[in-house]
Amino acid sequence: MFKSINSKIRIGVHGVKLIAEYLKKNISKPSEIAFFEKQDKSFFQFAKNADILVAMSWGKSKWGGTKKIEVPQANNLKLLHLPGAGVDGINFDLLPKNCKVCNVYEHEITIAEYCIANILNWQTNMINVNNNFKKLNWNDSLIFSGPFHSELNNKTIGIYGYGRIGKELAKRLKPFNVKVIGLTRVKKKKDFYLDKCILSKKLDTILSSLDFLVISCPLTEKTENVIDKKTFSTMKKNS
Structure with missing residues (x-):
């Protein structure tokens, strides 16, 4: 007391x-x-x-x-x-x-938005483009034969750990017309925001199809080193 x-x-x-x-x-x-x-x-x-x-x-x-x-x-x-x-x-x-x-939570919306921002930046290179624009450098513009960038549309995104953060992220990814795969410790019922949900131990079976992999699980003895050099080598080169 x-x-x-x-x-x-x-x-x-x-x-x-x-x-x-x-x-x-x-x-x-x-x-x-x-x-x-x-x-x-x-x-x-x-x-x-x-x-x-x-x-x-x-x-x-x-x-x-x-x-x-x-x-x-x-x-x-x-x-x-x-x-x-x-x-x-x-x-x-x-x-x-x-x-x-x-501990604290209720920061899942902020983290989900942070993930979205980074995913979009990876696709568009917007931060570097913006920094160049500030220097009056327009070389990134297509008018000056700047590089093309791909779209988030039709990409496949894996979310390893489908708790509060994972679900808020999936919710925000839905409008981008992407395929979202959730990975969980135990099998979940059908979820509106997921196109597919598999057990986390089966991560290796989908790695080669992923364009992005978001880790939103706690670091524990069971999750430590789940993501390693082999994980990155199995994923697409541009993922």
């Missing part, structure tokens, strides 16, 4: 200063909020009596790393809150007893 209503909650934020500033403005309960750029001595000292810590890594050298490192003796810690979705930077064995771990 957290402290009494009159006691200050001690919250330490590692890595993202904007989060600390946001919490200071929006938490109404009395609290002491401190920001730490690194998990250094000052962070360790604060963590000893912290109620909540905000960080993407705990007991690992970095987010997603495998090397174990020392953690603070944070025996009073009630909550470790991740400002992202992935928990691959957390060594759960080193968490204090009764400490809860929370």
